[in-house]
Amino acid sequence: MEIIAVTKYVRLTPTKARDLTRAITGKSVGEALQVVELNKRKAAVAIGKTLKSAIANAENNAELSADKLYVARAVIENGPTLRRYWARARGSASPIRKKTAHVRITLTDKKPRKKK
Numbered sequence: 001m002e003i004i005a006v007t008k009y010v011r012l013t014p015t016k017a018r019d020l021t022r023a024i025t026g027k028s029v030g031e032a033l034q035v036v037e038l039n040k041r042k043a044a045v046a047i048g049k050t051l052k053s054a055i056a057n058a059e060n061n062a063e064l065s066a067d068k069l070y071v072a073r074a075v076i077e078n079g080p081t082l083r084r085y086w087a088r089a090r091g092s093a094s095p096i097r098k099k100t101a102h103v104r105i106t107l108t109d110k111k112p113r114k115k116k
Contacts, residue, residue, distance in 0.1 A: 002072060003062055005054035007103040010046045014076045014101040017043035021074035022101075026112045029055055029069045047074070050103045058107055072108040076101050 020043050024032035029051070036048040051071075058064040079100030084092040 001062060001109055003058040003069075003107040005011055005050050005057055005105050005107075007046060007050045007053070009079055010101050010103055011014070011098065012046060012101055013099045014078050015100060017047065017076045017103075020044060020047055021076055024051075024071050025074050027071055029071065029107065032071050032074075033035065043076075044104055046101075047105070048082070050105050054105045054107045064109055065110055068109055069107045070110070070112055073104070073106040074098050075104045077100075077104060096109070100111055 018042060020036070020039060024035050024047070027052060032051060033048070033082070036044050036051060038050050051074075055066050055069065058069055079102050081100065082098040084098060085098040088094050
């Protein structure tokens with residue numbers, strides 16, 4: 001059984017958050033929470049909230065125990081980019097791109113196989 005939690009429009013760069021999702025994929029929920037809580041990055045806050053939401057979904061909706069859950073997939077997808085401009089010399093402007101991301105975490109009750 002798979003449980004999914006999604007957080008959309010998080011104001012962080014997807015490329016800076018993807019390495020943290022790679023670190024928690026395949027781990028048990030307890031280990032993944034420890035990795036996220038000990039990390040100082042801004043992405044760790046958003047990933048931690050989504051992971052806790054997925055755990056709550058599993059316990060309340062699917063009636064699964066959190067001790068037996070594993071992170072099957074953790075994905076950071078690109079969201080819409082907010083485009084702003086920064087005034088420069090002689091009436092010109094430089095673009096500023098404020099990127100957003102969508103965090104998607106999938107939990108499963110089966111232990112995932114290790115990659116070779």
